[in-house]
Amino acid sequence: MKKFIRARARSFRFAFAGLKALLFTEHNMWIHVLATLVVVAAGQWRGLSTTQWSFIALAIALVWMAEGFNTAIERLCNLVSREQHPIIKQVKDISAAAVLIAALAAAIIGLLVFFGS
Numbered sequence: 546m547k548k549f550i551r552a553r554a555r556s557f558r559f560a561f562a563g564l565k566a567l568l569f570t571e572h573n574m575w576i577h578v579l580a581t582l583v584v585v586a587a588g589q590w591r592g593l594s595t596t597q598w599s600f601i602a603l604a605i606a607l608v609w610m611a612e613g614f615n616t617a618i619e620r621l622c623n624l625v626s627r628e629q630h631p632i633i634k635q636v637k638d639i640s641a642a643a644v645l646i647a648a649l650a651a652a653i654i655g656l657l658v659f660f661g662s
């Protein structure tokens with residue numbers, strides 16, 4: 546049991562190291578952090594319901610997750626090949642498209658929560 550808990554604690558440490566790397570080395574993340582702070586402040590000010598907060602939390606997590614996967618894929622691509630390659634271009638562009646889709650969905654959720662009926 547002790548070994549199990551130590552192994553889980555190690556996994557958490559690695560995950561937090563990844564989060565730190567994402568926040569401190571990926572400039573796009575700073576935009577997401579700023580957007581998150583603005584939305585959370587606006588949500589406090591508007592007094593959102595539990596359901597509305599749940600949608601906002603999911604929207605924020607969706608964008609942060611997409612940016613995390615995108616960054617990981619980009620870095621793996623850079624490791625695989627520093628040369629220009631059409632497949633690397635496709636992989637990076639599709640990965641960036643995933644972030645765009647998440648950001649658009651989050652924007653729609655934000656509009657519905659803050660300006661919907």
Ligand SMILES: Nc1ncnc2c1ncn2[C@@H]1O[C@H](COP(=O)(O)OP(=O)(O)OP(=O)(O)O)[C@@H](O)[C@H]1O
Nearest residue numbers: 619623626627628629630631633634635636637638
């Ligand atoms: N090795 C590569 N081969 C082909 N196309 C690439 C390669 N690296 C990046 N691209 C493409 O160049 C364009 C600019 O990409 P981006 O701004 O991400 O450049 P980058 O050099 O990967 O930047 P980063 O500093 O974020 O790694 C994108 O369309 C991307 O798909």
